[in-house]
Amino acid sequence: MTTVAAYAAPAAKAPLERTTIERRPVGEFDILIDIKFAGICHSDIHQARDGWGEGIFPMVPGHEIAGVVSEVGPGVTKYAVGDRVGVGCFVDSCRECEYCEQGLEQYCAKGMTATYNALDKDGEPTYGGYSTHLVVDENYAVRIPEGLALDVAAPLLCAGITLYSPLRHWNAGPGKKVAIVGLGGLGHMGVKIAAALGAEVTVLSQSLSKQDDGLKFGADHYYATGDPKTFQELAGTFDLIVSTVSAPLDFGAYLSLLKTDGALVNVGAPEEPVSMNLFSLIGGRKTLAGSAIGGIPETQEMLDFCAEHGFGAEIELIRAEQVNEAYERVLASDVRYRFVIDTATI
Structure with a gap:
C-alpha cells in the first residue's frame, strides 16, 4: 500500500480537509x-453532503481525473510511463454482462x-481524484x-461524456433542433458538443x-425560461431537449416544447422526487428519458472528438484549499463553468 495526500469529507456535510x-x-x-x-462536479457535493443517500466516509470525491502514468504493472499493454490519461466516474465493472461486453x-448489470x-x-x-495519485x-x-x-480535459471525464452520450444516442446532428437546459458545468459542454455535431442549438x-x-x-438561440412567453413561442420546436x-x-x-416523437433526456439528478401528468407524454408520442455518463469506448470517442474540434471545458483553476469555497460557489451558480483543482497544491 502507498500513502498519498488527499482532500476528504470526514463526515456528511462536513468541510473537506x-x-x-x-x-x-x-x-x-x-x-x-x-x-x-481534478474537476469539481455538482455530484461531488450531492454525495459529500448525503444528498443522494447515505455515503461512505471519509469520502474523497472527484471523478474528473487527468494525469500522467508513472508506473505500469507487468501485464499492462495499453499504456506506458509518461502517457496522458484520464479516469471518469467508474473504475471497474463485472466485465461479463451483456452491457460490459x-x-x-x-x-453494468451487477453495478x-x-x-x-x-x-x-x-x-x-474507493477514493476519488481529490488526491495526488490513483491506481x-x-x-x-x-x-x-x-x-x-x-486541465481543460479533466471535466470532460464526467461533464463531457455525460452530454456526449445522450447527444450521440438520440442522434443530434444536422437537421436536428436540440435544446440544452441550463448553462453550467454540464450545459456549456452540451452546447459545444451539440454545435460541433452540426445540430441547431438553443440554450434554455x-x-x-x-x-x-x-x-x-x-x-x-438563447431563451430565458423565466419568461412565460418562451414556452409559448417555442411550443413544438425541438427534436431533443x-x-x-x-x-x-x-x-x-x-x-410541450418537443415535436411529436421528441425526447426530453435528463442528465441532472435532483435530490427531490418529481411528478408529472402523463398526458404530457401521450399527446405527442414523446419520450421522457435519462442518461448516465458513457462507457469506456464512448468516453475515448468523446475525448478524440473534442480534441478534433479544438475544445475542452471552460474552467477556473483553484488550489486544493479552496475546495470548500468552490462548493459554495457551485451551489450559488458562481462559476464559469467548471472548477478544477490543481492537485500539485494538495
Missing part, C-alpha cells in the same frame, strides 16, 4: 497515475464500481489526446445573463 489515504499496490494490469488535475460499463463513495471488489472503499486497472482509463490540455436558461457565453460556445439542471422541472412545460 487535507488528509492521507492508502492506495493499493500496482497489480499486474494496473497503472499508477500521477493526478495533475458492449462497452456500456456504466450500465459499476464508482470512482469514489463505493466499495471495490476487495470490499475496501486503476488499465481497462478503466482512457487516453487524453495531445491536442487537449490536461433561467435568465439571459449568460447569453453571450452561450452564443460563443456555439448556440444559435437535454436537461442538465439538478432541480425539479415542470416536465409538462418542457415536454
Whole structure:
C-alpha cells in the first residue's frame, strides 16, 4: 500500500480537509497515475453532503481525473510511463454482462464500481481524484489526446461524456433542433458538443445573463425560461431537449416544447422526487428519458472528438484549499463553468 495526500469529507456535510489515504499496490494490469488535475462536479457535493443517500466516509470525491502514468504493472499493454490519461466516474465493472461486453460499463448489470463513495471488489472503499495519485486497472482509463490540455480535459471525464452520450444516442446532428437546459458545468459542454455535431442549438436558461457565453460556445438561440412567453413561442420546436439542471422541472412545460416523437433526456439528478401528468407524454408520442455518463469506448470517442474540434471545458483553476469555497460557489451558480483543482497544491 502507498500513502498519498488527499482532500476528504470526514463526515456528511462536513468541510473537506487535507488528509492521507492508502492506495493499493500496482497489480499486474494496473497503472499508477500521477493526478495533475481534478474537476469539481455538482455530484461531488450531492454525495459529500448525503444528498443522494447515505455515503461512505471519509469520502474523497472527484471523478474528473487527468494525469500522467508513472508506473505500469507487468501485464499492462495499453499504456506506458509518461502517457496522458484520464479516469471518469467508474473504475471497474463485472466485465461479463451483456452491457460490459458492449462497452456500456456504466450500465453494468451487477453495478459499476464508482470512482469514489463505493466499495471495490476487495470490499475496501474507493477514493476519488481529490488526491495526488490513483491506481486503476488499465481497462478503466482512457487516453487524453495531445491536442487537449490536461486541465481543460479533466471535466470532460464526467461533464463531457455525460452530454456526449445522450447527444450521440438520440442522434443530434444536422437537421436536428436540440435544446440544452441550463448553462453550467454540464450545459456549456452540451452546447459545444451539440454545435460541433452540426445540430441547431438553443440554450434554455433561467435568465439571459449568460447569453453571450452561450452564443460563443456555439448556440444559435438563447431563451430565458423565466419568461412565460418562451414556452409559448417555442411550443413544438425541438427534436431533443437535454436537461442538465439538478432541480425539479415542470416536465409538462418542457415536454410541450418537443415535436411529436421528441425526447426530453435528463442528465441532472435532483435530490427531490418529481411528478408529472402523463398526458404530457401521450399527446405527442414523446419520450421522457435519462442518461448516465458513457462507457469506456464512448468516453475515448468523446475525448478524440473534442480534441478534433479544438475544445475542452471552460474552467477556473483553484488550489486544493479552496475546495470548500468552490462548493459554495457551485451551489450559488458562481462559476464559469467548471472548477478544477490543481492537485500539485494538495
